[in-house]
Amino acid sequence: MKVLRVILSILLIAATAFISFKYIQSLNEKNALLNSLNDIKKEAKALENEKQNLLQTLEKEKEALQEAARENAGLKDTLKANQDRLATLETDFQQAKQTIEGVLSDVSALKAENSNLKDQKYNLRFELVQATKENESLKAKLTSIPELKKAIKDLKKKIRQVGEVTVEINKQIQGDKIPEGNQGFLLKDGHSASRAKVRIEVTPVGDSK
Secondary structure, rough: OHHHHHHHHHHHHHHHHHHHHHHHHHHHHEEEEEEOOOOOOOHHHHHHHHHHHHHHHHHHHHHHHHHHHHHHHHHHHHHHHHOOOOOOOOHOOOOOOOOHHHHHHHHHHHHHHHHHHHHHHHHHHHHHHHHHEEEEEHHHHHHHHHHHHHHHHHHHHHHHHHHHHHHHHHHHHHHOOOOOOOOOOOOOOOOOOOOOOOOOOOOOOOOOO
């Protein structure tokens, strides 16, 4: 009986030890599984957070893409408007270029005309100076005409006096008889056969054109 009890006790102890070992082993496995589960939960939570972040980032990227698309459309419109404006500016530039060329041509013509006008102005000044000189000369002549007439009158008087003296001398020489013919004298019937004609030409001093 004692042996049986001992065996049973040993078996009971062994069973208890085995069960305790299994229990502890199971408990350790459970704890390990719980730790693993916690880690997995943490990892799942981290993945979920990352997923949310990725979704938010994706949403932002979508919004940015839409904004970029709108900006691209706006840029296309702006580019088209700029191209149209550039075409208009090119047309305006060509027209302005033609206008400038016309203005330059007009300027060249005006320069030539101004040069011609300057020459004409110089010639007119020269003619004005000459005309002024002529006027002064004419004024001087007009102021001296009475004196000139007086000189002519005195000269004619002297010529008549010379003719009368010549007649007297011829009379004295011929004894108051005048032969036929004038014998070299300009006399006829006791008078001068030739009336003195004096032609006086007046040449204006400094008269030039």
